[in-house]
Amino acid sequence: MTMTHQEPLLAIEDLYAAYGLSRVLFGVSLQVDAGECVCLLGRNGVGKTTTMRSVMGFLPPTGGRILWKGTNIAGWAPHRVARAGIGFVPEDRRIFAELTVWENLDVATRAAQRPGEWTIEAVYDLFPVLRELRNRMGGFLSGGEQQMLTIARTLMGNPELLLLDEPSEGLAPLVVAALLNNVRALKERGMTILLAEQGVDFSLALADRVYVLEKGAIRHTGPAAQLRDDEGLRNRLLSL
Numbered sequence: 001m002t003m004t005h006q007e008p009l010l011a012i013e014d015l016y017a018a019y020g021l022s023r024v025l026f027g028v029s030l031q032v033d034a035g036e037c038v039c040l041l042g043r044n045g046v047g048k049t050t051t052m053r054s055v056m057g058f059l060p061p062t063g064g065r066i067l068w069k070g071t072n073i074a075g076w077a078p079h080r081v082a083r084a085g086i087g088f089v090p091e092d093r094r095i096f097a098e099l100t101v102w103e104n105l106d107v108a109t110r111a112a113q114r115p116g117e118w119t120i121e122a123v124y125d126l127f128p129v130l131r132e133l134r135n136r137m138g139g140f141l142s143g144g145e146q147q148m149l150t151i152a153r154t155l156m157g158n159p160e161l162l163l164l165d166e167p168s169e170g171l172a173p174l175v176v177a178a179l180l181n182n183v184r185a186l187k188e189r190g191m192t193i194l195l196a197e198q199g200v201d202f203s204l205a206l207a208d209r210v211y212v213l214e215k216g217a218i219r220h221t222g223p224a225a226q227l228r229d230d231e232g233l234r235n236r237l238l239s240l
């Protein structure tokens with residue numbers, strides 16, 4: 001892919017979304033540049049998942065634009081969004097419990113609609129634990145291993161942008177640390193990442209920039225380093 005001019009890879013502009021009559025997003029705007037890791041930070045129920053579901057086309061927005069390399073993809077069907085290069089790692093880690101790790105990845109390879117660099121060997125290099133566990137059934141993996149497999153499976157689709165929805169949720173601190181290293185390695189390979197998190201530690205360790213979401217609207221945006229260094233600001237924004 002060649003960028004002919006500088007534009008963000010993803011630009012969400014004034015996004016509104018609702019579940020029926022229940023309105024959830026009220027004019028969310030955010031940008032992700034190629035190669036960046038951007039974190040959407042916010043507490044329970046503020047609309048992080050809804051923002052990602054809107055981008056993926058699972059919940060067509062009621063207003064606003066979602067520009068992917070300058071094209072408005074708002075309302076596109078999920079498979080079309082995926083084919084355009086956006087991969088989604090949902091928070092509920094849906095892997096096949098009855099299939100082995102390798103079979104889970106093999107299924108994802110066959111389903112991939114985009115050609116690209118990711119092979120099963122390449123994801124084993126990124127997540128060496130998955131190579132060790134390649135013959136284990138998905139249902140017998142720990143939470144952290146399932147999270148790694150979910151990310152790995154999404155990579156098999158060769159996305160240019162990865163939407164990672166609360167990857168550290170429910171994981172023990174040691175497992176989170178391992179996952180953090182994996183995702184950092186992925187970032188260092190050049191992957192562009194939009195991360196949704198409640199946990200400041202995980203997100204601030206990875207993110208270049210942060211958007212803090214509150215009740216369906218962006219309350220703050222800035223470099224992650226600013227939030228890392230300013231405890232007062234962090235407490236005001238996130239009441240931790």
Ligand SMILES: Nc1ncnc2c1ncn2[C@@H]1O[C@H](COP(=O)(O)OP(=O)(O)OP(=O)(O)O)[C@@H](O)[C@H]1O
Pocket residue numbers: 019022024042043044045046047048049050051091166198
């Ligand atoms: N399928 C749904 N139908 C109706 N309301 C929903 C649905 N999914 C989410 N909501 C509501 O939309 C709001 C935003 O939810 P969302 O899941 O986007 O938040 P979140 O920031 O991802 O939270 P969490 O950190 O708990 O994952 C919440 O008030 C939630 O109750």
Ligand SMILES: [Mg+2]
Pocket residue numbers: 048049050091165166
């Ligand atoms: Mg969520």
